[in-house]
Amino acid sequence: MTIGFILNGEDVTVQTEANFRLVDILRHNFHLLGAKEGCLSGRCGVCSVFYNGRVVPSCMIPVFMVQGNEVVTIEGFALTEEYQDIAGGFAQAGVKTCGYCDTAKILATESLLASNSRPERDEILAAFGGVLCRCTEPETLARGVAAAAEIRRRRIYGQSV
C-alpha cells in the first residue's frame, strides 16, 4: 500500500506493508533511528514521536492511520529552539543521555513544557510515568526539566522571569 503524510515538515510518500507500524517505516524506510524499538507494546516510550502535535508511541500506530497526518521525529525536533532549551536544562542538571530513552525523555519534556511553563516537581514526575530510564534518577530528571523550563522562560520573556 502507498501512504502519504507529512514527516518533519515535508510531504513524503512511502510504499509499505499493511501490517507495518509507524515505527517500522520511520526506521526502515526513512532511516530515522531516533524512534527505537523497545517493548513494542506502548509501555516504554522509546519509540515516541509527535503525531499531529501529541506525543505518542509510534509502535502503537498502524501504518494505515498515518495517511494524511503529521509526524515529527526527534530528528526533526532537534532542529528547533525548543530542543535546545531541553538539551541545555538536561546538561545543567546532569541528566544522562545514553541513547536508549533520550527520545522519550526529550519529547515528554516538550509535551509538558508546551502546556506548563513552570511545572512543579510532582507534575514533572507524573509526566514521566510512561518513560523507562535506567540511567537517571527521577529527582535528577525533575531538576533537568525544571532547568529546561527556566531556560525557556528566559529565552522567551528575558532575564526578569
Ligand code: FES
Ligand atoms: S517500543 Fe513503543 S512504547 Fe515501547
Ligand code: FES
Ligand atoms: S539515559 Fe540510559 S536508559 Fe535512559
